[in-house]
Amino acid sequence: MINKLIKKIEDSKAPIVVGLDPMLDFIPNHILERAYKDKGENLEGVGEAIWKYNKGIVDATYDLIPAVKPQVAMYEQFGIEGLIAYKKTIDYCKDKGLIVIGDVKRGDIGSTSKAYATGHLGKVVIGGKEYRGFDEDFITVNPYLGSDGIKPFIDVCKEENKGLFILVKTSNPSSGEFQDQQIGDRPLYELVGEKVAQWGELHMGDNYSYIGAVVGATYPEMGKVLRKLMPKTYILVPGYGAQGGKGEDLVHFFNKDGLGAIINSSRGIIAAYKQKEYEKYGPAAYADASRQAVIDMREDLKKALTSL
Amino acid sequence: MINKLIKKIEDSKAPIVVGLDPMLDFIPNHILERAYKDKGENLEGVGEAIWKYNKGIVDATYDLIPAVKPQVAMYEQFGIEGLIAYKKTIDYCKDKGLIVIGDVKRGDIGSTSKAYATGHLGKVVIGGKEYRGFDEDFITVNPYLGSDGIKPFIDVCKEENKGLFILVKTSNPSSGEFQDQQIGDRPLYELVGEKVAQWGELHMGDNYSYIGAVVGATYPEMGKVLRKLMPKTYILVPGYGAQGGKGEDLVHFFNKDGLGAIINSSRGIIAAYKQKEYEKYGPAAYADASRQAVIDMREDLKKALTSL
Numbered sequence: 001m002i003n004k005l006i007k008k009i010e011d012s013k014a015p016i017v018v019g020l021d022p023m024l025d026f027i028p029n030h031i032l033e034r035a036y037k038d039k040g041e042n043l044e045g046v047g048e049a050i051w052k053y054n055k056g057i058v059d060a061t062y063d064l065i066p067a068v069k070p071q072v073a074m075y076e077q078f079g080i081e082g083l084i085a086y087k088k089t090i091d092y093c094k095d096k097g098l099i100v101i102g103d104v105k106r107g108d109i110g111s112t113s114k115a116y117a118t119g120h121l122g123k124v125v126i127g128g129k130e131y132r133g134f135d136e137d138f139i140t141v142n143p144y145l146g147s148d149g150i151k152p153f154i155d156v157c158k159e160e161n162k163g164l165f166i167l168v169k170t171s172n173p174s175s176g177e178f179q180d181q182q183i184g185d186r187p188l189y190e191l192v193g194e195k196v197a198q199w200g201e202l203h204m205g206d207n208y209s210y211i212g213a214v215v216g217a218t219y220p221e222m223g224k225v226l227r228k229l230m231p232k233t234y235i236l237v238p239g240y241g242a243q244g245g246k247g248e249d250l251v252h253f254f255n256k257d258g259l260g261a262i263i264n265s266s267r268g269i270i271a272a273y274k275q276k277e278y279e280k281y282g283p284a285a286y287a288d289a290s291r292q293a294v295i296d297m298r299e300d301l302k303k304a305l306t307s308l
Numbered sequence: 309m310i311n312k313l314i315k316k317i318e319d320s321k322a323p324i325v326v327g328l329d330p331m332l333d334f335i336p337n338h339i340l341e342r343a344y345k346d347k348g349e350n351l352e353g354v355g356e357a358i359w360k361y362n363k364g365i366v367d368a369t370y371d372l373i374p375a376v377k378p379q380v381a382m383y384e385q386f387g388i389e390g391l392i393a394y395k396k397t398i399d400y401c402k403d404k405g406l407i408v409i410g411d412v413k414r415g416d417i418g419s420t421s422k423a424y425a426t427g428h429l430g431k432v433v434i435g436g437k438e439y440r441g442f443d444e445d446f447i448t449v450n451p452y453l454g455s456d457g458i459k460p461f462i463d464v465c466k467e468e469n470k471g472l473f474i475l476v477k478t479s480n481p482s483s484g485e486f487q488d489q490q491i492g493d494r495p496l497y498e499l500v501g502e503k504v505a506q507w508g509e510l511h512m513g514d515n516y517s518y519i520g521a522v523v524g525a526t527y528p529e530m531g532k533v534l535r536k537l538m539p540k541t542y543i544l545v546p547g548y549g550a551q552g553g554k555g556e557d558l559v560h561f562f563n564k565d566g567l568g569a570i571i572n573s574s575r576g577i578i579a580a581y582k583q584k585e586y587e588k589y590g591p592a593a594y595a596d597a598s599r600q601a602v603i604d605m606r607e608d609l610k611k612a613l614t615s616l
Contacts, residue, residue, distance in 0.1 A: 021420075024432075041435035073416060073423035078432060079441030080391055087388060107450065108381060108413055109480035112329075115381035124332075124386060127349035133387030142415065144452040145478050146485030170453050172417035177454030177503070181496065183489040188496070192486065 001137050001163045002205035002212070002234060005099050006259060008066030014298045015254075017101060017236070018061060018290075019266025020054050020089060021071040026271040027053045028283035047081035053286075054089045057270055058096055060287035064294050067099040069236075069264055087134055094137075101236065102136030105167065107149050113141075114152035122156040138163040140214055140236070143192050147199075154203060154211060163210035168193045168226060171216025171239030189222065190229060197230040208234050208260065215253065217263065218244055224252035227260070235261045240297070241268030247297075247304035258308055263301060269293045309445050309471045310513035310520070310542060313407050314567060316374030322606045323562075325409060325544070326369060326598075327574025328362050328397060329379040334579040335361045336591035355389035361594075362397045365578055366404055368595035372602050375407040377544075377572055395442055402445075409544065410444030413475065415457050421449075422460035430464040446471040448522055448544070451500050455507075462511060462519060471518035476501045476534060479524025479547030497530065498537060505538040516542050516568065523561065525571065526552055532560035535568065543569045548605070549576030555605075555612035566616055571609060577601045 009015050024032075027049050035049035058068065068089075075086035093100050106116040118124060119133035141153055143166050153164055169179055169189040179189040193213060200209030209232050215223050217239035227235070235253050240246075240263050253261035272278040272293035273286040281289035317323050332340075335357050343357035366376065376397075383394035401408050414424040426432060427441035449461050451474050461472055477487055477497040487497040501521060508517030517540050523531050525547035535543070545561050548554075548571050561569035580586040580601035581594040589597035 036435070042437070043432075043434065043439050043441075046432075046434055071416075071420055071423075073414070073420045073427070077423040077427035077441060079427060079439075080388065080395060082427070082441065083391060084388055105416055105450075106381070106413070108379075109478060112379055112381045115379075115385040119381070119385035119387060119390070124351075124354075126351065126354055127344070129350070131351050131387075133351075133385060133390065142413075142450050142452055144450055144475060144486060145480055146482035146487070148480050148482040149478075167452060170417060170457075172453055172456050174454035174456040178452060178496065178500065179454070181489075181491045181499065183491060183496075188486065188489065188491075191489065195485070 001099070001161050002208050002210040005066060005234070005262070006205070006208060008099060009259065009262065012064060012066050013302070014065055014294070015262045015301060016065050016294065016297055017067040017069045017262050017264045018057070018065055018269050018294065019069045019071060019103070019238070019264050020057065020270065021074045021266040022050045022053055022270065023074065026274070028286050030284065031056070043078050043081040046078050047085040050075065050082065050085040051088045054085070055092060056287040057290045058093055058098070060291040061269070061294050062096040062098055064291070064298070065098070067101055067262065068093050069101040069103050071103040071266070090134060090136055099137045101138040101140070101165065102134060104139045105142050106139065107142035107145055109145060110148045110152055113149045117153045117156035121153070121160055121162045138165060138212070140165045140167065142167050143195070147195070150199065154199060157210055158203060163212060165212040165214050165236040166192070166196050168196060168213040169215045169219055169222050171218045175216065190225065193226045193229045197233055200230065200233050204232065208232055212236055214238065217250055220249040220252055227252055227255070231255065236264065237261055238264045241265045247300035250301065251304050251307055254305060254308060256308060258305060265297055269297070309407070309469050310516050310518040313374060313542070313570070314513070314516060316407060317567065317570065320372060320374050321610070322373055322602070323570045323609060324373050324602065324605055325375040325377045325570050325572045326365070326373055326577050326602065327377045327379060327411070327546070327572050328365065328578065329382045329574040330358045330361055330578065331382065334582070336594050338592065339364070351386050351389040354386050355393040358383065358390065358393040359396045363400060364595040365598045366401055366406070368599040369602050370404040370406055372599070372606070373406065375409055375570065376401050377409040377411050379411040379574070398442060398444060407445045409446040409448070409473065410442060412447045413450050414447065415450035415453055417453060418456045418460055421457045425461045425464035429461070429468055429470045446473060446520070448473045448475065450475050451503070455503070458507065462507060465518055466511060471520060473520040473522045473544040474500070474504050476504060476521040477523045477527055477530050479526045483524065498533065501534045501537045505541055508538065508541050512540065516540055520544055522546065525558055528557040528560055535560055535563065539563065544572065545569055546572040549573045555608035558609065559612050559615055562613060562616060564616060566613060573605055577605070
């Protein structure tokens with residue numbers, strides 16, 4: 001799957017993943033009203049609205065981008081009905097040829113991680129038939145529990161030809177509270193990065209590992225160090241746009257081959273029509289605004305990457 | 309909610325939480341077959357079987373115990389249908405007067421943690437009406453992202469009178485890989501424990517905080533240190549039984565008042581009928597075996613706690 005992701009990044013010339021993180025107040029009124037009319041003004045109606053909103057964005061951008069990253073929390077907040085919209089979104093994006101990175105940040109002790117891996121990347125067999133729970137292509141995982149919490153995810157990735165992005169240094173302001181703590185002569189996130197690189201070397205695609213890392217765009221200097229520490233690791237970089245990361249900050253997340261990183265933007269793309277720059281589109285053309293925001297992000301990154 | 313949990317622990321004289329972590333091979337054949345007949349031999353049938361299996365255990369034990377802890381991964385592995393069983397289990401346990409600790413180990417950047425907190429502890433308002441996603445009483449959360457990833461959970465707990473158990477030192481063999489790393493003169497888990505104690509002091513029930521901690525039974529010496537470091541923190545202790553923790557190891561997780569800890573057992577109770585000690589019950593009386601296992605665990609803990 002990492003080879004497929006890289007091929008799609010090269011073909012699209014856009015190392016971009018669109019974060020499908022729907023908030024209720026991003027959804028234009030005409031979509032909400034229609035969904036409430038069809039399914040009721042309740043959780044089911046909201047689920048329908050989320051799905052239709054996502055579909056509009058995917059239809060308007062799938063030819064420009066290699067991948068999407070739905071953040072499961074934004075669906076989980078609406079309970080079962082939200083998760084049904086999550087699953088519909090995954091299936092539709094895969095039908096459109098997109099790679100789906102489920103941003104689930106799961107992680108637990110071995111036997112429990114195995115269950116998460118089964119539900120998100122693997123399959124169960126019932127009465128001799130195979131069934132799949134959510135069936136993302138990649139998921140994000142949390143390393144706090146150590147190797148035996150990660151191994152079951154890796155095992156399922158190997159079996160299913162899928163992949164992971166393991167949290168190394170997150171994009172939020174207080175990520176340093178634990179992640180930056182000095183252990184001997186280096187911070188915890190470097191130790192985690194080193195582990196990710198070790199796990200990755202044993203699980204390689206052609207040139208990069210299918211065990212990737214998450215490193216926030218908001219910490220470019222740390223990204224530079226981690227890039228060198230994990231040369232064969234693909235880095236998923238959140239924090240571009242709304243969280244403050246800029247194209248020029250991102251250059252050091254890439255390798256000299258122009259690969260090695262994929263940049264996520266969520267609000268900046270899916271709620272583009274709410275920003276000054278794209279407000280002329282208005283709510284009715286929210287998906288066109290998203291398309292333009294993808295094109296602008298692609299150009300921003302292209303410009304930044306000429307310095308490689 | 310922490311006051312209610314403590315009251316129930318005192319009344320039941322059983323600082324026990326039953327881990328409702330159903331695996332397909334725990335479920336007796338008569339339940340599986342009936343569920344497949346009713347709902348089909350597919351994910352829906354499995355969801356039905358899980359729910360019926362859980363119901364049997366809850367019916368047989370709810371008068372003995374204060375709380376249950378369903379591990380969401382065991383449901384999530386079956387996708388939407390599994391999560392429907394998770395929600396049914398939560399609702400039924402609450403109807404039976406049990407406190408429900410959702411073992412979800414969520415945690416993300418601020419805005420995303422807020423969405424998780426909404427889905428598991430809080431509510432959304434649609435068309436002026438309130439709806440709740442999963443509605444557990446407590447959930448477990450992962451601290452790797454730092455304060456701003458925890459704060460939204462605390463805010464919702466405060467608003468909704470609910471609570472958290474934050475991972476400090478987990479029960480698995482490789483938990484030390486990152487958690488035991490020395491930062492200056494102490495390990496990372498102590499630093500996290502200190503933070504949990506600080507957060508907790510600002511969010512108190514009568515005698516204990518509603519911001520609790522998770523510390524594995526498999527590390528009793530560390531539990532002893534953490535108990536002193538977090539005197540007002542309730543500690544959720546997994547790892548009893550199947551993972552190797554024994555009653556005598558657990559005494560130092562408690563305070564002198566006999567409170568301060570609640571011990572989880574999952575397989576040891578819910579799949580008791582599969583163990584040598586309880587095999588005489590057989591699959592048909594699996595729930596009676598669970599009841600006996602709860603009684604035996606209560607006695608084991610009572611004996612251990614006499615030394616307090």
